[in-house]
Amino acid sequence: MNGAFRRGDKGVSTVEFALVAPILILLLVGILDIARGVNAYVTVANASREGARYAMLSPSSAPSAIVSAARARVVPLDPSQLTVSASYYDGATFRPWPSNGVPASSPQPNSVTIRVDVSYPWSAVSALIAQFFGTAPLTSSATVDTRR
Numbered sequence: 001m002n003g004a005f006r007r008g009d010k011g012v013s014t015v016e017f018a019l020v021a022p023i024l025i026l027l028l029v030g031i032l033d034i035a036r037g038v039n040a041y042v043t044v045a046n047a048s049r050e051g052a053r054y055a056m057l058s059p060s061s062a063p064s065a066i067v068s069a070a071r072a073r074v075v076p077l078d079p080s081q082l083t084v085s086a087s088y089y090d091g092a093t094f095r096p097w098p099s100n101g102v103p104a105s106s107p108q109p110n111s112v113t114i115r116v117d118v119s120y121p122w123s124a125v126s127a128l129i130a131q132f133f134g135t136a137p138l139t140s141s142a143t144v145d146t147r148r
Contacts, residue, residue: 026126026128029125029126029128030126030128030129033124033125033126033129034129036124036125037122037124037129037133037138039076040076040077040120040122040138041122041138041140043073043074043075043076043077043120044074044077044082044118044119044120044138044139044140045118045140045142046073047070047071047073047074047082047084047118047140048070048084048116048117048118048140048141048142049116049142050069050070050072050073051066051067051069051070051084051086051116051118051142052086052114052115052116052142052143052144053069053144054066054069054070055069055086055097055114055116055144056114056144056146058101059101059102059112059114059146060100060101060102061101062099062100062101063086063096063097063098063099066084066086066097066116067084067086070082070084070116070118071084074120077120081120081121082118082119082120083118083119083120083137084116084117084118085097085116085117086114086115086116086117087114087115087116087117088102088112088113088114088115089112089113089114089115094113094115102114111145111146111147112145112146113143113144113145113146114143114144114145114146115141115142115143116141116142117139117140117141118139118140118141118142119137119138119139120137120138120139121135121137121138122135122137122138123135
């Protein structure tokens with residue numbers, strides 16, 4: 001009887017591997033998918049900061065120049081999918097960035113607060129991660145104060 005069990009032990013490791021391998025592969029794909037999401041979020045955050053920095057350094061620039069500055073910083077992502085909006089604080093509320101830059105007659109003579117919002121539609125590759133994170137867009141906002 002002891003010999004019968006020993007003859008059957010030859011395929012046990014193969015069966016155990018067949019049972020564990022799909023779980024390990026699913027875990028690996030999930031980790032890679034989460035890493036992709038974190039990378040995309042960091043890239044979007046950097047793009048919003050770069051857009052705000054560009055707007056701060058050249059407040060007379062057009063909105064398209066701010067959008068171009070932000071899109072230049074999303075190398076691993078698709079720049080055409082990026083949504084960028086720039087605005088400035090006029091003392092009461094944030095107003096959309098004017099076509100010829102922030103007016104010199106802004107109510108705050110010493111400083112202007114600039115905000116750049118960036119959004120990117122990211123979706124998970126694996127169905128398991130998509131259940132937790134869905135397909136919500138990644139958004140980031142950068143705000144800077146500039147002295148005149």
